[in-house]
Amino acid sequence: MIDLLTERQAFMVLNDLPNIGPITLNRLLEEFGGDPRAILDTNKHRLESVRGVGPETSAALLSWRTHFDLPREEAWLVKAEASFITPRDAGYPRLLREINDPPIGLYRKGDYLFEQPCIAVVGSRRTTLYGQAIAKKLGAQLAQLGFCVVSGLARGIDTAAHEGALSVGGKTAAVLGCGIDIVYPPENLDLYRRIAATGAVLSEFPFGRKADRQSFPMRNRVVSGMSEGVVVVESDVQGGAMITARFAGEQGRLIFAVPGRIDQATSYGCHQLIRDGATLLTSVDDIVAELSYLNGLHPKIATLTDEPSLLEQLLPQLDASEQKVMESFKGGALLGIDALTALTNFPTPIVAAALMSLELKKLVSKRADGTFEAR
Numbered sequence: 001m002i003d004l005l006t007e008r009q010a011f012m013v014l015n016d017l018p019n020i021g022p023i024t025l026n027r028l029l030e031e032f033g034g035d036p037r038a039i040l041d042t043n044k045h046r047l048e049s050v051r052g053v054g055p056e057t058s059a060a061l062l063s064w065r066t067h068f069d070l071p072r073e074e075a076w077l078v079k080a081e082a083s084f085i086t087p088r089d090a091g092y093p094r095l096l097r098e099i100n101d102p103p104i105g106l107y108r109k110g111d112y113l114f115e116q117p118c119i120a121v122v123g124s125r126r127t128t129l130y131g132q133a134i135a136k137k138l139g140a141q142l143a144q145l146g147f148c149v150v151s152g153l154a155r156g157i158d159t160a161a162h163e164g165a166l167s168v169g170g171k172t173a174a175v176l177g178c179g180i181d182i183v184y185p186p187e188n189l190d191l192y193r194r195i196a197a198t199g200a201v202l203s204e205f206p207f208g209r210k211a212d213r214q215s216f217p218m219r220n221r222v223v224s225g226m227s228e229g230v231v232v233v234e235s236d237v238q239g240g241a242m243i244t245a246r247f248a249g250e251q252g253r254l255i256f257a258v259p260g261r262i263d264q265a266t267s268y269g270c271h272q273l274i275r276d277g278a279t280l281l282t283s284v285d286d287i288v289a290e291l292s293y294l295n296g297l298h299p300k301i302a303t304l305t306d307e308p309s310l311l312e313q314l315l316p317q318l319d320a321s322e323q324k325v326m327e328s329f330k331g332g333a334l335l336g337i338d339a340l341t342a343l344t345n346f347p348t349p350i351v352a353a354a355l356m357s358l359e360l361k362k363l364v365s366k367r368a369d370g371t372f373e374a375r
Contacts, residue, residue, distance in 0.1 A: 139172070
């Protein structure tokens with residue numbers, strides 16, 4: 001039977017076995033040369049020689065056929081118009097591969113392949129109108145700048161962030177704490193469908209898995225793990241968004257917190273994060289500034305003088321708007337957004353998105369006076 005399994009099918013079997021965590025699964029994959037079929041085709045003694053694998057885990061692996069109905073799972077994938085991807089697939093978020101315990105597989109609805117950098121926007125389910133307005137505004141502005149807005153499809157802040165990104169035709173991804181066939185909360189069915197149509201809905205859990213106290217923290221580590229940074233809009237000190245922020249800190253991600261009223265319980269978590277060192281967020285400019293600063297710290301690779309310049313290397317990869325904006329800087333011009341809008345005849349959001357992308361590619365930089373120049 002093992003010989004008949006494809007590598008992807010073997011990944012599905014391992015991913016869906018009960019009570020085997022991602023750390024153990026990744027350790028097994030490392031021990032068996034990255035081959036999931038080899039794990040399913042070995043013996044009890046070999047399995048238990050791997051650190052962290054005891055009798056219960058080895059028994060589940062050896063009897064996987066009694067736990068997992070592969071034909072049924074594949075039929076459900078077809079019916080749900082979903083796919084199962086592994087870290088070796090293009091659609092698996094790049095940064096997620098780098099965390100300590102990445103999912104060995106993700107169920108996905110939607111064709112978006114995460115070509116753009118991701119920023120997570122999370123917060124309380126019991127939110128204020130202020131929090132909802134801020135989350136929606138941030139979602140829209142981040143999407144206009146070319147980010148994919150990541151959140152968890154929950155009530156409150158998550159919903160507002162997704163809606164904001166969709167309102168401007170931007171990219172957004174929802175990470176579920178249940179099987180991809182379950183819409184929770186149910187009132188977000190239409191939002192779920194709209195995200196799947198233009199972005200992506202992700203879950204590491206098998207079909208039929210309901211959300212519980214274990215699945216939500218697992219979901220939160222994926223939200224932070226796939227993102228450049230995490231923005232907490234509103235949260236009390238015990239909120240799920242605080243768990244996401246803790247994961248972000250452990251994963252080396254940027255953490256931002258939106259300040260609120262000092263007498264509002266939904267602000268207590270954000271204020272604690274700011275006190276503990278998170279960046280106080282007043283606008284998306286704070287996110288761009290932090291990302292630009294960190295990118296500037298990366299060491300530059302020495303190149304030979306006869307090698308093509310960075311612009312020459314990246315020019316074929318630029319879209320039409322980015323190329324036209326770059327052309328405006330010929331001759332060493334220093335230009336603001338208004339000047340670039342006039343020169344390119346593009347709307348301001350298009351120019352802003354192009355500038356953001358060019359900054360991340362290190363082709364332009366923002367000066368202290370607010371103008372931009374080519375590097």
